[in-house]
Amino acid sequence: MKRVLIVDDEKDILLGLSRYLKRHGYDVITETSPRKAIEIMSTEPADILITDVKMDELSGLDLIEEAKKRNRDIRVIVMTARGSDELERLAIERGAVEYIEKPFDIDYLLQLLRKLEKGGFRGVVKELSITDMLNILNVEKANAVINISSTAGPGRIYMQDGEIVHARFGDLEGLDALKVIFSLEGGTFSVDKGVKPPKKTIDIPFNNLMLEIFAQIDEESTGLSMESETEESYDFGGSIFAGIIQEEEQEQVASAEEQKAEVPADAEGPRMKPLAEPIAEIIGEILSSDDRMEAIEVYDVEENLLYGLGLYYPLARGLISTGGVTSGYIELESDRLLFFELKDGFLVLLALVNVSISLARVEYSRVLKRIFELLKEVE
Numbered sequence: 126m127k128r129v130l131i132v133d134d135e136k137d138i139l140l141g142l143s144r145y146l147k148r149h150g151y152d153v154i155t156e157t158s159p160r161k162a163i164e165i166m167s168t169e170p171a172d173i174l175i176t177d178v179k180m181d182e183l184s185g186l187d188l189i190e191e192a193k194k195r196n197r198d199i200r201v202i203v204m205t206a207r208g209s210d211e212l213e214r215l216a217i218e219r220g221a222v223e224y225i226e227k228p229f230d231i232d233y234l235l236q237l238l239r240k241l242e243k244g245g246f247r248g249v250v251k252e253l254s255i256t257d258m259l260n261i262l263n264v265e266k267a268n269a270v271i272n273i274s275s276t277a278g279p280g281r282i283y284m285q286d287g288e289i290v291h292a293r294f295g296d297l298e299g300l301d302a303l304k305v306i307f308s309l310e311g312g313t314f315s316v317d318k319g320v321k322p323p324k325k326t327i328d329i330p331f332n333n334l335m336l337e338i339f340a341q342i343d344e345e346s347t348g349l350s351m352e353s354e355t356e357e358s359y360d361f362g363g364s365i366f367a368g369i370i371q372e373e374e375q376e377q378v379a380s381a382e383e384q385k386a387e388v389p390a391d392a393e394g395p396r397m398k399p400l401a402e403p404i405a406e407i408i409g410e411i412l413s414s415d416d417r418m419e420a421i422e423v424y425d426v427e428e429n430l431l432y433g434l435g436l437y438y439p440l441a442r443g444l445i446s447t448g449g450v451t452s453g454y455i456e457l458e459s460d461r462l463l464f465f466e467l468k469d470g471f472l473v474l475l476a477l478v479n480v481s482i483s484l485a486r487v488e489y490s491r492v493l494k495r496i497f498e499l500l501k502e503v504e
Contacts, residue, residue, distance in 0.1 A: 127151055127152065127172045127173060127242060128151075128153075128154065128169070128170070128172050129146060129152065129153050129171060129172070129173045129174075129238070130153075130154045130155075130156065130166065130175070131143065131153065131154070131156070131176075132155075132156050132158075132159055132176040132185070132188060133155075133176070133177040133180070133204075134157050134158075134177065135157075135177070136157060139157065140155075141231075142234075143155050145231055145235075146238070149235060151238070158182055159176075159180050159182045159183035159184075159185075159187075159188045160182050162188065163188070163191045163192075166191075166192055166195045166196065166199075167195055170195070170196055170199075171196070171199060172199065172200065172241075173199070173200045173201075173202065173241060174188075174189070174192050174199055174200070174201045174202070175201075175204065176188050176189070176201065176203060176204070177203075177204055178205040178207070178212065179205065179206075179207060185203055185216075186203075186215055186216065186219050189201050189203070189216070189220050189221060190219055193219075193220050200241050201219075201221040202223045202234070202237060203216040203225070204224075204225050204226070204229065205224075205226060205227060206226070206227040213481060214264050217261050217265075222241070223237050225237075225487065226481065226484050229487050230490075230491075233486065233487050233490075255273070255314050256307075257482075258316060259271070259289070259331075259335075262284050262287060262316075263284070263288070263331045265287060266287035267284060267286075267287055267318055268284065268286065268320065268321060269283075269284050269316055269317060269318045269319070270282065270316070270317050271284075271314050271315075272314060272316075272317065273309070274314065277305075277309060280292070280293060280294035280306045281293045281294075282306065283320070283322035285322055287331065288330070288331050289303070289334055290322050290325045290326070290327050290328070291322040291323065291324055291326045291327060292306065292326070294306055298326050299326035299327055300326075300327060300337075303327070304338055395424065395428055395429060395435045395438045396428070396429045396430065397429070397430055398425070399432070400423065400431045404503065405432055407499055408421055408432055408496060408499065411492060411495065411496070417477055417479060418489075418492070419461070419478050420433060420434070420436060420437075420476035421433055421473070421474070421475055421476075421496070422434070422435065422438075422473070422474040422476075423472070423500070424472040424473075425470060425472075426470050426471070426472070428445055431503075433474075436476075437476070440463070440474070441474060444465060444467055444472055445467065445472055451466065451468060452465065452466040452467065452468075453465060454482060454485060457476075460479050461477065461478050462478075462482065462485055463475070463476055463477075464477055464485045464493070466497070468497065469497060469500065471500050471503075473493055473500075475492060475493065477489065
């Protein structure tokens, strides 16, 4: 049985979480005092620490450091009511494996704990987690090596000051090795920080490098030329989509009312197949009810645009043709996040602004669920 230590200065939160996790088979210890929590960890080692960030005696970030001194293998989940991208970065840097914002879905927390029980937060390449880690290490300007294990063989990616400087996979090195690693269909990885690269075989800035690698993978998997006047004309079919893809948006995202406008029949882009008016109106209400949601686009698996303007049509085509990627996110510039899900014959894209990945996973998963419930009515 996994022992979970929960530290928060709000007793009602401790009581609720404790009861819920105990009902699901966890050995739970709660503490309102971070300093007493440190004493507990010295005498009653815990497998998992769940901690708030802002507490009077000691911050949750400092508590992580103290916990790691006593048990380097302890897994830490940080929860906070005052989230920010910088705070998330600091939490991950101190050693947290996950960061969630209050109020959060308690079932989501349980899913995180179940994931830890299955072997910890080992990144699964086909779920894009490896690129999440690369993005974090880039922000941290870290020196590290990512060790990849897959059925095709082992590989390594070395980072120096947050930049990818060397990669190896089998007999391959540099860009060739990196391309193979990102093309893997499955695998796990671990991260060792403070490791210096044995050599330097890559000298391309991080963001440019990632775009170049994905472009090469796309070109080889689709047979299409990636030479184009603008990034928006790229066909991303077959790409391994990553949480750190960045691209400039050439147009201002339309308002909720403009979302209903139809693309002219002779314009380049997706085929239009509008949803029934009652369903379209409800989706429009969902869109207009949240200022952080700039656009909603709905496609069917035949690449018909059912709702929206089709601003993300190239990405939608790629996701539909790839098929294996059923949900995830793509970070765009200007604090924008594209959150998507492909299931039941439909692809739904949410364009979000100033929304963290953790918040998207919890709050906007509910929005996606609501939209898919509406789509069940589509014949």
